[in-house]
Amino acid sequence: xxxxRHLDSYKPPASSNEEKLYFLTYGRIRRRAFFLRTLxxxxxxxxANLIMENYFNxxxxxxxxxxxxxxRNQGFLFWYNVYSIFNYFVLTILLVIFFIVQSTKRIHDVNxxxxxxxxxxxxxxxxxxxxxxxxxxxxLDPKPYKVEKYYDNTLYQCSKCNHEQVRRGMKECPNCxxxxxx
Ligand SMILES: [Zn+2]
Numbered sequence: 001x002x003x004x005r006h007l008d009s010y011k012p013p014a015s016s017n018e019e020k021l022y023f024l025t026y027g028r029i030r031r032r033a034f035f036l037r038t039l040x041x042x043x044x045x046x047x048a049n050l051i052m053e054n055y056f057n058x059x060x061x062x063x064x065x066x067x068x069x070x071x072r073n074q075g076f077l078f079w080y081n082v083y084s085i086f087n088y089f090v091l092t093i094l095l096v097i098f099f100i101v102q103s104t105k106r107i108h109d110v111n112x113x114x115x116x117x118x119x120x121x122x123x124x125x126x127x128x129x130x131x132x133x134x135x136x137x138x139x140l141d142p143k144p145y146k147v148e149k150y151y152d153n154t155l156y157q158c159s160k161c162n163h164e165q166v167r168r169g170m171k172e173c174p175n176c177x178x179x180x181x182x
Contacts (some may be wrong), residue, residue, distance in 0.1 A: 001128050019142065027107040028142045030131050037102045041095045052087045056080050103127060108138035 019027030022037075029037075060080055063071040071077055103123065104114030109131035117123050134141050156166040163175035172179050 006142065018066070019105060019139070023098065023101055025104040025114050027105055027139050028131065029105040030134070030142045031106070031128070033142070034102055034127060035099040038099065041099050045095060048087050048091055052083065056083050060111065109142065111136040119122060
């Protein structure tokens, strides 16, 4: 299992963020990601409830009026119940879990235990605090770094054996193994 560790073949990681999956608390997120995901949660909740109010509940009352208080449309009743369970139960629980996970990742960004999500007001302060610069106990800095590609392919000559395949940064000459100093 020989790993190629030449400078020429080095590929920088795609992202400096170690965050794993949206429903796992592992890793850190910065304020921007936290706000965007919170916005997403509220948008989905609002849209789902607008559909509930403006379509399903309206239709329910309409069928009630036609049926003198009883909804006799079984097909509609089925989908009304399915959507009600989805809207008030499944979706709400999923979004609450999602939000708690994002809050935890955000609190990790200031190097605090995710359990502080349960402390009222203090959790809000932590969500709004600027994340740690660089690595902390919960992973790498999620702020993207500028990756500078720097290759010096200039060939130098070994002063001992005159070998001409020496590159800057090499610790020793590949031909005579003389320690090189730069
Ligand atoms: Zn040499």
